[in-house]
Amino acid sequence: MTDSHGSAIHGPTYATYMTVFVVLSICTIASFLVNWILGVNFQSASIIMGVAFVKALFVTLIFMHLKYDWAKLFFILLPTLTLAALLIVVLVPDLVWAWQD
């Protein structure tokens, strides 16, 4: 990662990137296996979505350099992430069971 003057700035190394790649690959395989072994139920869904969240975190923090740029970007991201979470919460009351009996 460089600044506009062209000097190298600290950031993830090649080894870090490859380690994250291995972790992401293992997480993907794990999600697939959990679905294959446990089937579709609340337990497997929780594990799989949890793994997805961890994968997204790795990509965001390391690949997108947010670990290093958080102090410069949090003011944009925090309101967005809050609104995104609130949007889900706001939709929850609309989970109406359409009883047809």
Place this chain on the structure above:
Amino acid sequence: MTQGVHGEASAQMGLPLPNGKLAMWLFLVTEIMFFTALIGTYVLFRSASQSPARQVINHGQVEQVRDAWPKPKDVHLEESVGAFNTFVLICSSVTIVLAHYSASNRNFPLATKYIAATFLLGLVFLGVKAYEYRAKFAHQILPGQIGESLPGRKPEVDKQYYMADLAYVLRVKEQLQKLTSGITDENKGEKPETIREAYELRKKIESAQLPLPQVGAEVNHLLHEAEKRNQSLSLPPTIPHGNLWASCYFVLTGIHAIHVLGGVVILGIIWLMGVFGRLGSDHVNMLEVTGLYWHFVDIVWIFLFPLLYLV
């Protein structure tokens, strides 16, 4: 950045970020809201879909069932294909970040190779998506085409679905008439078993022997038997919540695929720049910004894959 006078703190205008990077993050923030709305709506539709109860006979016992949201096998979705596509996008995320890393270290030929790899992996993803879409089209799993009703519901509930069921039965009748044109009771014995069964179903529909929901069950049986015999037969299946599933699937994956396509176009342009030796120190920030967009596309798929294929 202004030069500070000795002894005084230097003033600094704006954020210590390249303009392009800030702009890309601002754009990504809007994309986060966009995809949150889409995925939130999918979760809402899925959780709120409750089928009317049906009576079915299971091993001689009468059971009350409520049809669940379609499972991947109901809609010809293969988890392994989705997992492969996830792996492809993860690899492409690695290659784009290594492209930026190489460019930061002034190794532009290597950066060009990594950009090429990312571009090709993006094309692989789109190719696999096209293969999956083709399977959906072949099985007529499309919004508005799928039957919703199976037998066993109360008559007053069947009445509510009457118009939708009628439209489905008319569509099935039309397709069966094309499929079995020229077949008569005299020559049906010469035809493959699947075509004979399709002909029998067509006669039952034309003579209005079957209640509308029963047609869906018969079509599903016909499709199932054809699959067992490895014979191809294209009729719209009956899958409760199938139309809503298809709408959600095509909107979510289609919009994501459009984003991937946009990224692939940009990567293609950057690759050409590298091939013609136009990639230099001035483009390191551009590579980082492109990488940010590509990683976001990857993150969206990281959530879409389990939501659509696994859970």
